[in-house]
Amino acid sequence: MYLQELTINGFKSFADKTQIKFDPGLTGVVGPNGSGKSNITEAIRWVLGEQSAKSLRGERMGDVIFAGTDTRPPLNRAEVTMVFNNDDGYLDQQPTQVSVTRRLFRNGDSEFLLNNKQVRLKDIVTLFMDSGLGRDSFAFISQGRVEAIFNSKPEDRRGIFEEAAGVLKYKQQKAKAQAQLDETDDNLDRVHDIVHELS
Numbered sequence: 001m002y003l004q005e006l007t008i009n010g011f012k013s014f015a016d017k018t019q020i021k022f023d024p025g026l027t028g029v030v031g032p033n034g035s036g037k038s039n040i041t042e043a044i045r046w047v048l049g050e051q052s053a054k055s056l057r058g059e060r061m062g063d064v065i066f067a068g069t070d071t072r073p074p075l076n077r078a079e080v081t082m083v084f085n086n087d088d089g090y091l092d093q094q095p096t097q098v099s100v101t102r103r104l105f106r107n108g109d110s111e112f113l114l115n116n117k118q119v120r121l122k123d124i125v126t127l128f129m130d131s132g133l134g135r136d137s138f139a140f141i142s143q144g145r146v147e148a149i150f151n152s153k154p155e156d157r158r159g160i161f162e163e164a165a166g167v168l169k170y171k172q173q174k175a176k177a178q179a180q181l182d183e184t185d186d187n188l189d190r191v192h193d194i195v196h197e198l199s
């Protein structure tokens with residue numbers, strides 16, 4: 001699997017629809033300070049389901065929508081689409097090209113699309129969880145993150161390794177199953193109480 005194409009439209013400094021095509025291998029993005037290099041990686045994290053406006057250097061999520069300049073009015077919608085080449089079947093998805101889109105409107109409405117079909121945020125997060133591409137994964141090391149990793153608490157650092165090793169998904173499933181077992185235990189206790197009262 002590899003990222004083939006990124007289309008950014010109305011997201012941060014990208015007021016005009018901008019399409020970036022990636023070839024297999026290494027791609028470098030160069031440009032003067034403030035030209036929007038970090039906005040590209042933020043667009044990628046955003047389309048993968050980033051929920052924290054702060055980690056996208058904003059106050060509210062609406063801050064990702066192009067806010068206008070002296071010469072251009074603000075826009076009402078931000079949209080980012082990523083297309084992956086999935087020839088190797090790495091992602092559990094058909095067809096071999098997988099596209100993910102996120103849209104946000106100024107009135108707060110938002111949409112996620114997987115292969116042009118509307119889905120929930122949860123579906124996107126689950127698809128990429130443990131793929132090495134999750135929104136919190138090692139695939140994105142933003143400015144300051146290296147120090148943050150070194151300075152993090154041991155248990156937080158462990159979480160980073162678990163995501164990289166692909167066990168996070170199973171840990172979450174285990175926690176869910178455990179919660180269901182606990183609930184069943186409580187129900188059984190209640191049944192025993194009733195049986196005890198009746199006998």
Ligand code: ATP
Binds near residue numbers: 036
């Ligand atoms: P550096 O090399 O200094 O790290 P950079 O190339 O990574 O810079 P970014 O940080 O990606 O640049 O882009 C910053 C620019 O994006 C600023 O000019 C800022 O005004 C602009 N910007 C951020 N959010 C918005 C928005 N919602 N609307 C319009 N422009 C925005």
